[in-house]
Amino acid sequence: MKNRIHSKMQEDKKLLSIYFTAGYPALNNTVQILEDLEKNGVDMVEIGLPFSDPLADGPTIQASSSKALKNGMTTAVLFDQLKDIRKTVSIPLILMGYFNPMMQYGVEAFCKKCQEIGIDGLIIPDLPVAVYHEEYQPIFEKYGLINVFLITPQTDDERIRYIDSVSNGFIYMVSSASVTGSQSGFGNTQQDYFKRIAAMQLKNPQIVGFGISNSETFTQATTDAKGAIIGSAFIKHLTANGVAAIGDFVQHIR
Amino acid sequence: MNYNVTEKGYYGTYGGAYIPEMLYPNVENLRQNYLKIMQEPSFKEEFDQLLKDYVGRPSPLYFAKRLSEKYNTKVYLKREDLNHTGAHKVNNTIGQILMAKKLGKNRIIAETGAGQHGVATATVCALMGMDCIVYMGEIDIARQAPNVARMKMLGAEVRPATSGSKTLKDATNEAIRDWINNPVDTHYIIGSAIGPHPYPDMVTRFQSIISEEIKWQLKEKEGRENPDYVVACIGGGSNAAGTYYHFLHEEEVGIIAVEAAGKGIHSGESAATSALGKEGIIHGCRTLLMQTEDGQITEPYSISAGLDYPGVGPLHSHLYTSGRGEFYSATDDEAMTSGLELTQLEGIIPAIESSHALAIFKHKTFKPEDVVVISLSGRGDKDLDNYIKYFNL
Ligand SMILES: Cc1ncc(COP(=O)(O)O)c(C=O)c1O
Numbered sequence: 001m002k003n004r005i006h007s008k009m010q011e012d013k014k015l016l017s018i019y020f021t022a023g024y025p026a027l028n029n030t031v032q033i034l035e036d037l038e039k040n041g042v043d044m045v046e047i048g049l050p051f052s053d054p055l056a057d058g059p060t061i062q063a064s065s066s067k068a069l070k071n072g073m074t075t076a077v078l079f080d081q082l083k084d085i086r087k088t089v090s091i092p093l094i095l096m097g098y099f100n101p102m103m104q105y106g107v108e109a110f111c112k113k114c115q116e117i118g119i120d121g122l123i124i125p126d127l128p129v130a131v132y133h134e135e136y137q138p139i140f141e142k143y144g145l146i147n148v149f150l151i152t153p154q155t156d157d158e159r160i161r162y163i164d165s166v167s168n169g170f171i172y173m174v175s176s177a178s179v180t181g182s183q184s185g186f187g188n189t190q191q192d193y194f195k196r197i198a199a200m201q202l203k204n205p206q207i208v209g210f211g212i213s214n215s216e217t218f219t220q221a222t223t224d225a226k227g228a229i230i231g232s233a234f235i236k237h238l239t240a241n242g243v244a245a246i247g248d249f250v251q252h253i254r
Numbered sequence: 255m256n257y258n259v260t261e262k263g264y265y266g267t268y269g270g271a272y273i274p275e276m277l278y279p280n281v282e283n284l285r286q287n288y289l290k291i292m293q294e295p296s297f298k299e300e301f302d303q304l305l306k307d308y309v310g311r312p313s314p315l316y317f318a319k320r321l322s323e324k325y326n327t328k329v330y331l332k333r334e335d336l337n338h339t340g341a342h343k344v345n346n347t348i349g350q351i352l353m354a355k356k357l358g359k360n361r362i363i364a365e366t367g368a369g370q371h372g373v374a375t376a377t378v379c380a381l382m383g384m385d386c387i388v389y390m391g392e393i394d395i396a397r398q399a400p401n402v403a404r405m406k407m408l409g410a411e412v413r414p415a416t417s418g419s420k421t422l423k424d425a426t427n428e429a430i431r432d433w434i435n436n437p438v439d440t441h442y443i444i445g446s447a448i449g450p451h452p453y454p455d456m457v458t459r460f461q462s463i464i465s466e467e468i469k470w471q472l473k474e475k476e477g478r479e480n481p482d483y484v485v486a487c488i489g490g491g492s493n494a495a496g497t498y499y500h501f502l503h504e505e506e507v508g509i510i511a512v513e514a515a516g517k518g519i520h521s522g523e524s525a526a527t528s529a530l531g532k533e534g535i536i537h538g539c540r541t542l543l544m545q546t547e548d549g550q551i552t553e554p555y556s557i558s559a560g561l562d563y564p565g566v567g568p569l570h571s572h573l574y575t576s577g578r579g580e581f582y583s584a585t586d587d588e589a590m591t592s593g594l595e596l597t598q599l600e601g602i603i604p605a606i607e608s609s610h611a612l613a614i615f616k617h618k619t620f621k622p623e624d625v626v627v628i629s630l631s632g633r634g635d636k637d638l639d640n641y642i643k644y645f646n647l
Contacts, residue, residue: 052418052550053536055430056274062417074548099272100535104549125274126535150275154437159278174276177437 004092004120005146005169008044009205015227016041016218016253017207018234019096021048021064022081023073029243030081034089036243040250042091046123046229049078049097056125058181060232064239075105079113086118094148096123107136111143121146121169133166148172153193157200164202173197173206173225181232183211186220198224215253255576257502257569263451266576268568271450273538276434280442281538283357285452291356292349292459304348305463308381309338311345313464315471315627320599327620330481331602331630332468334493341605341632342461342493343374347443349460351378354441361385361440365415365429367394367422367489368559369401370605370632371445376410386410389428391421394559401636419553422563426537446490447567450538454495454567461496468627469500476625483508483620486629487610488527489560491567493631498573508580509573510618512610513566514556515583525554526583527566528574536565542574557586557640558606560632584613590644592616593634605632606640 008015018037022030030047037045050065050073057065085093095114102110102124114122122145127136129149140147146169151160154177163171176183176190186194197206205226212221213233221228230253237249263269263285271281291297305311314333322329334342347364354362362384366372372388379386388405392414395402405412418424426444433442447454447461469479484501486494488511501507516524524530531542536551543565544552556562566574573579584592593609596602604612608631620626634641641647 052552053423053427055427055537056276056434058431059417066418069550076548098535100545100551101549103534104532104545104547126272126538128272128278129275131270131272152276154279155275156279177276178435179276179431 003144003146003169005044008092009170009226014222015043015207017044017046017227017229018042019046019048019229019231020234020238021050021061021068022078023050023068023071024064024235025067025238025242027071027073027077028081030078031085032243033246034085034093036246037250038089038091040247042250043227044092044094046094046096049075049095049101051098051101054098056179058179058232060235061180064235075101075110079117082117092120093118094121094123095119099124099127108139111139111145114145115143119145121148123148123172125150129163129166150174151197153177153189160197160200160202164204167204169204170226171202171204171206172229173208175208175211175221178210180210183213185217186211191220194221194224218253255578257572257578259451259455263455265568265572267533268541268571269451269454270540271538272535272540273450274434276437277430277450277538280433280437281450287357288353288452288456291353297352297356301349301352305345309344309348310336311463312467312471313337315468315475317475318600321596324599325615325620326622328623328625330472330625330627332464332497332627334464334629334631335602335604335608335633339374339377340635341370341374342464342496342629343371343445344377345463345496346445346457346460346492347371347374347378350441350443351382351384354384354443355382357441359439359441361436362443363387363389363429363432363440364443364445365389365422365425366445367391367425367562368636369394369398369405370560370636372410372412373401373404373408375443376405376408379410380408387432388412389415389425389432391415391419391425393420394422394425398559421553423551430537446492446563447495447569448490448537448539448563448565454539454569457492458495458499458569461492462499464493464496464629465498465500468497472625472627480504480507481625481627483510483624483626484629485510485512485611485614485626487512487561487607487631488566488570489563489607490565491570493629495567495569497629509578510614511570511573511579511581512614513581513583514558514561514589514610515585516555516557518585519583523555525556525562527564528570528581529583531566539565539568541565541568542571558589558610560605560607561610582614582617584610584616588613588616590641593641594645602630603634604630605634606637608632
């Protein structure tokens with residue numbers, strides 16, 4: 001299976017990935033945000049498909065999701081916005097969303113559409129690894145999609161090994177026991193956790209997410225891990241500065 | 255057909271645990287231990303004792319003579335309204351607080367809509383000396399002031415849910431987020447037979463005391479354990495699950511569910527989930543739920559705050575889809591009239607939720623020899639304002 005995520009993981013550098021909610025701040029910002037992120041050197045993007053009840057998300061992403069839905073974002077609208085995205089954007093693109101909207105679209109139809117557009121992977125926080133493994137893996141693989149799973153500081157070693165065995169791309173390492181949202185820095189507990197995971201020598205590289213907000217937290221998170229994902233902090237930046245100032249944000253990270 | 259939960263947590267195709275990885279350790283810990291703990295003699299003894307001396311069980315099975323005459327059938331009311339705190343909710347919170355103790359947790363969180371489950375949770379936390387945080391939609395806080403005051407007096411902290419539609423489903427989201435943020439010391443007491451496995455089964459088992467009692471009470475009164483019908487209202491479905499539990503596999507017992515139709519099933523203001531819902535995922539559970547074509551969860555409506563949940567427990571989705579249960583829905587008007595009717599025929603003011611179950615007589619005619627047991631899930635004290643306004647009393 002050839003996939004942009006695989007080649008990206010081979011690059012000899014720490015990866016910066018950005019999450020944003022599709023349809024926020026305005027319905028039609030999606031393409032411009034993606035193009036600007038790539039132009040400014042971002043390595044990978046998670047495009048958030050907004051959901052009415054995002055139970056793993058903190059206030060920032062919740063608010064952007066509600067606004068995006070109010071703006072009229074739907075699965076069909078997003079797919080339409082992205083139909084020509086591979087003409088201008090070449091970094092890996094990952095759709096991140098909750099399972100219910102995908103189920104309603106039809107899991108197979110959803111995956112097929114992703115492949116047509118050139119989506120490389122999916123992150124579905126409320127689709128448990130065992131259910132994916134037993135029910136959906138063949139469909140995702142048929143359409144060349146990498147499904148990314150989360151681990152947290154509470155995930156025990158045996159389960160991390162299991163998740164590593166089902167994963168194929170990277171593991172999304174949740175930095176702390178929390179919903180999404182920025183925090184001011186990583187303490188010893190988190191750094192120990194980063195080291196513990198690094199020492200496990202997993203087959204998949206790890207990308208850290210939740211609580212990365214600036215160059216300091218980015219550096220801390222990527223000392224041991226392959227890369228880091230910034231979500232809420234980027235959305236706050238969009239809220240405060242609009243879509244014109246994306247370069248300012250990215251340049252300050254590294 | 256099997257109506258019990260499977261090893262993996264399913265009722266037919268419904269159920270499961272569609273949860274983010276952050277919740278996995280806690281939910282898995284509960285899954286591995288809940289049955290074991292419930293079977294421990296020390297657990298059973300304390301649970302039974304509290305249900306008897308604190309809740310006031312067994313709750314009476316009352317033959318409603320005048321109601322029976324009016325509808326020309328034999329109606330029994332299972333009097334959950336006489337429980338301490340005024341509803342069936344406390345059966346579950348007693349069970350879960352003891353479970354939390356066994357699991358070594360000392361901080362309790364809960365969601366509440368009308369405040370009944372919040373009060374029942376705050377009550378058992380006071381009883382056990384545990385910290386209690388209840389999430390409640392900002393809109394519900396405003397319209398359920400007396401229950402908010404009760405929770406505060408009981409020592410609970412009531413935290414407003416300000417996201418989304420600011421009602422029950424959002425309060426549930428906030429409680430789940432709290433659990434994600436506090437994975438070590440906290441137990442989440444869910445208030446209905448909903449959520450990820452093992453919650454629907456655990457809540458059902460704690461509520462199953464209702465049908466356990468109906469069996470021996472009916473034997474005393476009618477000489478037989480099985481009624482012809484059991485009837486209950488359904489929000490998330492906990493009083494219904496408890497009322498049906500010991501009859502699920504007794505084919506001669508008809509199972510009847512009454513949902514809230516609000517202003518009418520097709521009015522756009524309804525909470526009749528089985529009629530309006532499609533299979534999907536809500537709060538970690540695969541079940542029927544009300545949603546847009548795009549899979550966004552919609553806000554239900556009912557005059558009764560305890561019934562306006564956009565989903566329904568997975569057991570009930572299975573009863574609906576398999577045809578084991580007969581599903582009806584009662585409008586606001588039908589429920590309110592039925593509530594007033596019970597008040598004036600029997601001297602019992604029911605919770606508006608329970609009035610929906612009583613509205614079954616507007617939809618179905620029973621035979622004179624039928625024995626119909628209706629779950630009177632709660633008392634109407636909390637709803638007096640609503641009744642007074644509605645009837646201009
Ligand atoms: C008196 C009463 N009955 C019924 C319900 C509905 O809940 P469930 O369907 O879980 O029994 C509630 C919920 O608040 C209630 O207070």
